[in-house]
Amino acid sequence: MAPVHKIALIQTHPKPVAPTENFAKASAFIKDAASKGCKLAVLPEYHLTSWIPEDPSFKESCADSADYLVKYQELARELNICIVPGTIVEIHQDDNGEALLNVAYFISSTGEILGRYQKKNLWHPERHHLMGSAHEPHAAFDTPFGRVGMLVCWDLAFPEAFRELISDGAEIICLPCFWTMKDISDEGYALNADGEALFLNSTVVTRAFENTCAVVFVNAGGPADKGEDTNHAGLSQLSVPHVGSVGRLGRAEDMSIVDLDMNILKIAEDNYKVREDMKTEGWHYAYTQIRDGAKL
Template sequence: MAPTYKIAVVQLCMEPLAVEANHAKAVSYIRSAASQGCDLVVLPEYHLTSWVPDDPSFAVHCAQYQKYLDAYCALAKEVHVNIVPGTIVEKHGDQLLNVAYFISHDGAILGRYQKKNLWHPERPHLTSSAHEPHVAFDTPLGKAGLLICWDLAFPEAFRELITGGAKIIIIPTFWTLADCTAKGLAYNPLSEALFLESMLVSRCYENTCMVVFANVGGPVGEGKKGSWAGLSQVAVPFQGALGKLGSEEGMSIVDVDMEILEEAEHNYKVRADMGSDGWHYDYSLRRDTKAGS
C-alpha cells in the first residue's frame, strides 16, 4: 500500500532585504509544520531577500547564503522534517545564482537545482544553469525534482524530470499579478492567476505526478507593482488543487495518499508510453533510446 504524506506549503510575505526577520518567520512556520507531523515543508522563491536586485545590499546579503543553508540543515535534523527552503540566491564571484535545495529530515542535502528559465527581469542579474540537465533525486518521500517559478511555463522541464523517475515536482515561486504587460492586464487583471490555475493542474495530469507549489503572498492590493497572486497548493491528478491558498500570507497542510499517482498512471499510462520502445518523441524514460544516443 502506498504511503500518505503530510505536506506544508508556506506562502510568505517577506520584507525586502530584512533577511534575519524573514528567516525567523520561515523558521517559525517550519517548526509549526513539524509539530503538526508534516513530512515536507516548502517555502517560496527569494524568501530571505525578496526580489530587489538593484539595491546595492542585495548582493551583499546573497554572499552570506551558506549561513542560512547550514541553519536550515540543522533545523531539518532538529525537528525531523524534510525542507525545501524556497530559493536562496548565492553569490559566487561576480555571479548570482538562484538555487533551491531539498534537505532531508536528517539534515542532508539530497538535491540542488539552479534556476534555468529566468524571467525577463532576472536575466540582467542572475546566471542560468543553461544546458545542465534537470535531475531527479531520491528522497524519503520518493523520487523528486526541483523547478523554480518560470520553469513552470516549460513542459520540457517536467518531462526531463519525469524521465528520471520523479513523481513529486517541487516549485518555489515569486509570482505576482503584476508579472504581465499593461496591455495584458487590460485584457484581464487576473491574467497571472489564470496562468497559474491553468498550468499547475495541467502539469500534474500530463505527467501523472504531484506538483508542490509555494508562492509568495501579501496584503490585498499591495505587492511588487501590484497585488499578490498567491495560490500556493499541492496539485494531484483526479483531485486537482489541494489546500489552495488565496493571496495572503499563510500555511496550508494537506495529506496526500501517494496511491493517487499510481492510479493516475494506471489510468493515463503517460509514463508507460514514454518508456515504450516505439515512443515517438525525442525524450524518453529509456535513457538508451534518447535522440542522439
C-alpha cells in the first residue's frame, strides 16, 4: 500500500525587509503544522524579506540568510518535520563582485539539507537583481517521501524544467512562489483582471497531469486582515493527476493541511505511462502500430 503524506501549505504574507518577524510567524505556522501530524511544511518564495529589491535596506535584510537556514534546520530537528523554507535570498561574492541568489532548500526532519535549488528561470524584472542558475541541470534528490524536485515561481511556465526533474525520477515537485495579480502590464490586466489566477490554477494542475507527479505549490498571500482584498495571488494548493487541486487556499495568509496519497501517482502512471514512454530510446513521438505484441 502506497503511503499517504500529510503536508502543510503555509501561505504567509511576507512583511518587507523584516526577516526576524517573518521567521517568527513562519515558525509558529510550522509548529502548528507539526502538532497536527504534518511531516512536510512548505513556505512561499521570499518569505523572509518579501521582494522589494529597489529598497536600500533590502540587501541588508538578506545578510543573515545563512543564520536563518540554520534556524530552520534546528526547527526541523526539534519538531521532527521536513521543511522547505520557501526561498532564501543569499548574497554571493565572486570575482565579478556581489550578486543575489534566490535559493530553495529541502531540510529533512533530522535537520540535514537534502536538496538545494537556485532559481533558474527569472521573472523579467528579477534579472536586474538576481543571478540565475544558468546551465546547471534540474536534479531530483532522495527524501523520506521518495524522489523530490524543486522549482521556483516562474519556473512553472517552463514544462522543460518539470520534464528534466521527472526524467531524474522526481515524484513530488515543491514549488515556492511569490506571484501577484498585477505582475503584468495594464493591457494584460484589462483583458482579464483574474488572468493570473487562471494562469496558476490551470498550469499547476496541468503540470501534475502531464508529468504524473504531485505539485506542491505554495504562494505568498496577502495580509490576513484584508481577506481576499489583496494583489497577492495566493491560491496555494496540492495538485495531483486524476484528482486535480486539493486544499486550495484563497488569496489571504492562511495554512492548508493536505494528504498526498502516493497511490494516486501510481494509478496515473499506470494509465498515462508518461515515465515509461520517456525512458524509451527515441521517445519523441517515434511510435508505430503494435500488432500481436510486436512493433512494426
